[in-house]
Amino acid sequence: MIKDTSLNFDNIPIELMSLLETIEMDTDAGSLSFSPDFNWEQFMELAKHHRLYPQLFSKIKDLNSSIPPEVYKSLQQLYQRNTLHMLHLTGEMNRVSQLFYHHQVKTIFLKGPILGKELYGDISMRTSGDLDVLVPLQNIETVDSLLTKEGYVKDDYFSTVLNDWKWRHHHVTYFHPQKQIKLEIHWRLSPGPGIEPSFTDLWNRKRQSSISTVPIYMLGKEDLFMFLISHGARHGWSRLRWLADIHRLVLQGQDWNRLYSILRKYEMLHLTGQALLLSSNLFHTPLNQEMKDCAGKQEAVRLANKTIFYFERLVNLHTEPLPPEVSTYHQSYLYSMKSFKQKIIFILSFLHPYPEDAETLPLPKSLHYLYFPLRPALWFWRKAKKQAVL
Structure with a gap:
């Protein structure tokens, strides 16, 4: 854990810090205790907002604790509901994978149940609202036709001129009204403008998930790390589930030389330092010396401090319209997280x-x-x- 930084967590709710401490607590430690004036309502709200209730319930059921019975029951219900939802998503993931395979559409699943299995060993240990699928850009029309025939409705329309959608946007959303499943079809990992690996490169480094007997492909280890860093940073780590994923990836071990090469190529080292510093402080993630050096950079500390704004309040960036204070801050944050080269590309994009x-x-x-x-x-x-x- 890195402590010699200027990160100021003084205004983060005590209930959030207690939640994180509970998740990382050793089950051999025995018991948990909370003060009489502990705000359990806020504790539950934070567990739901940060999508950490599966890990929280998994931990408290193995600990002797002073958690009120009604709180335990609520966490249990959330955990069971999530388990059923993840099983539902897994079934649909298998169907979509087979559908695309039979029509020669190469498919890489980015998140969803595969992350629960990959990072936590159990699909019930991570939440997911939808399925994120990466396909080659040239197959977008084919995918649209296939999903429409399957009963999916495109739920994400945007205006475009001179094909700017291909690089300004990165996914389109579909919703199945009967199955109540949302599917995001990606042709990029992140919204543009920006440089990222080609689909061919990602496909060549892909891995097959063990989640199913049906071939389900996911990102390679280093590409997954980079994608999750980019996604979490872009959202200010406003849901700590994303940071918990980074914690689990580090615990699994990384080939730092290979990872460093990819992160450097795509200008992601400063965001990686931000994530590692936050994960070390909030989840007690053990870092090797190379990771410590990356997390100790001035730019990493600066960006980590900027995310504390999101930890001090409940920020849902997917709910529009955002409060003016949050909207203004987030726009400034998004620009500040870009490298110098990325800022130049971003400014030039206004000419299009x-x-x-x-x-x-x-x-x-x-x-x-x-x-x-x-x-x-x-x-x-x-x-x-x-x-x-x-």
Whole structure:
């Protein structure tokens, strides 16, 4: 555990710290004790928000503790409900994998039940709201047709101009109204602009999950580490389940030389340091010397401090509209987490036309290339119009 940093956890709820301590407690330690004024309602709310209740219940059922019976019962019900949901997702994952395989669509599952099995040894030990599937960009239309025939409805529409969806976005969402299952089809690991491994590279490094007799493919070990770091960092680690995943990955052991090479290539070392520093402090993750060096960098400490904002309050970045305070902070955080090169690419991306340009001045598709020279004028026009309304 790294303690010689300026991380300030003073304003993090005591209930959250107690929750984390309980999860990491050695079952041989005996018992747990809580103060009489401990806020159990907030404890439960935090366990649900951070999606840590499966690990929490698994731990407290093996410990003698002073947890109130109603809290224990609520955790038990959440755990059982999650187990059924994960079994439901596993069945659908098998069906989707077979469907895509029979139509020659290469498929890599990113999260879902495979992470529960891979990181915790049991699908019931991790929550998942949906299935995330990575497919080659050229197969997106085929996948759309297959899922529509299976009863899925596209639930994620966005405007696009000059095919900017291919790099500005990274997935589209489908929902099955009868099965009540959400499926995210990815063609990138993360939203752009940015450089990341090609599907071919990821496919060549893929692994087969042991979760099923049906071939279910997942990311290679280093690619999974990088993906989970990118995903968690992009969300400010606002759900500590994502940081718990990093903790488990480190415990499994990593080939640091191979991992370092990939992280450096894709400008992820500063975010890795952020995650390792947070995991070390919050989950007592043991780090080797190379990881300690990475977590001790000034940039890692700076970014880790920025995430404390999300730990001090319940932030759900998937619920729109966000409170103004959270929205403003998160936009600033997203920019601050980019490397210098990533910031340059991000700024240059503003030169590419946006769908708003086509809405401001509709042109025939054959003339869409004119949005490039017209973009500055259209941007100023929208700004002036907005100011006039205010």
